[in-house]
Amino acid sequence: MKTLNILSGGAAQGLVRSLEPAFEAETGLGIAGDFGAVGAMADRLRAGVPTDIVILTAALIAKLADEGLVLRSSITDIGRVETALAVRAGDPLVSADDAASLRAALLAADAIFVPDTKASTAGIHVAKLLAQIDIADVIADRLRVFPNGATAMRYLAESNDRRPIGCTQSTEINSTKGVILSGPLPPGCGLATMYTAAIPAHVSSASPAQRLIALLTSSETSERRSQAGFISGLTS
Structure with missing residues (x-):
């Protein structure tokens, strides 16, 4: 064809x-x-x-x-398309109403799945956001970076971590089996x-x-x- x-x-x-x-x-x-x-x-x-x-x-x-x-x-x-938070299907939803609660949610995660922080739209935003809420160094060893958001979400779905979380564009979350959209990023932290x-x-x-x-x-x-x-x- x-x-x-x-x-x-x-x-x-x-x-x-x-x-x-x-x-x-x-x-x-x-x-x-x-x-x-x-x-x-x-x-x-x-x-x-x-x-x-x-x-x-x-x-x-x-x-x-x-x-x-x-x-x-x-x-x-x-x-x-909004950048949003994702969790594995069956895990408790994670919501963030402001920068402080987003910071707490990310600090509570033992693995954070994101797309390329230098070439992807959501990944670049995540890198800036982590610096903005002053946790980039703290969570550096928990960051799991993949070539794109779809791949990051597939690995999140298969993760054996205790409390993983993902952050990428909502469309990539919605199209990946095994993960669910947990919520948008809060005001002042979001990207559409x-x-x-x-x-x-x-x-x-x-x-x-x-x-x-x-x-x-x-x-x-x-x-x-x-x-x-x-x-x-x-x-x-």
């Missing part, structure tokens, strides 16, 4: 996969490619990896447009990131990519986006 090649932040993986059957039925194309830390995906596009569509943060897509790597006219917002689709400048035929973008953003799939963890109309 021919495929549409995609480079995407991990935040969009669950939504894209949920729409894949409808896309395949309509176009006869499967969806292949990579989902991971947005910085790594952007670098793959820059390196010339064959790509028909990219889904990354709005800020990064804008930068790629400035670099002439994506068609500015194709840029389309999908929705915002707009994810945006675009078509690379070198694509010879943009029609299939345009159709996938239409599916990802149409009113008919709004409930699917909401279930995945995308939020419409939320400001940063």
Whole structure:
């Protein structure tokens, strides 16, 4: 089967996969490619990896447009995704109403599962947050860092630690079996990131990519986006 090649932040993986059957039925194309830390995906596009569509943060897509790597006219917002807390299914939920309670929750955990703290949207935010609430050094040996949030959540689900916790984007939590979304980060600590689709400048035929973008953003799939963890109309 021919495929549409995609480079995407991990935040969009669950939504894209949920729409894949409808896309395949309509176009006869499967969806292949990579989902991971947005910085790594952007670098793959820059390196010339064959790509028909990219889904990354709005800020990064804008930068790629400035670099002439994506068609500015194709840029389309999908929705915002919050960074949130996760626990294993069956574990007590962990909530944080303010920075102090978030600090206490993280200090109480014996393992903290997060995505790449240098290349992923949520991981970069987590690193800043740990410094902000002054526990980066204290919990350094408990931090479990993985290439992306989906991988971090899979390892959280399989963890044998006594009281593990995870922090990544809500869509990656929602799409991983064995973990549940415990709650958003509190005011002053949160992050809501707009994810945006675009078509690379070198694509010879943009029609299939345009159709996938239409599916990802149409009113008919709004409930699917909401279930995945995308939020419409939320400001940063």
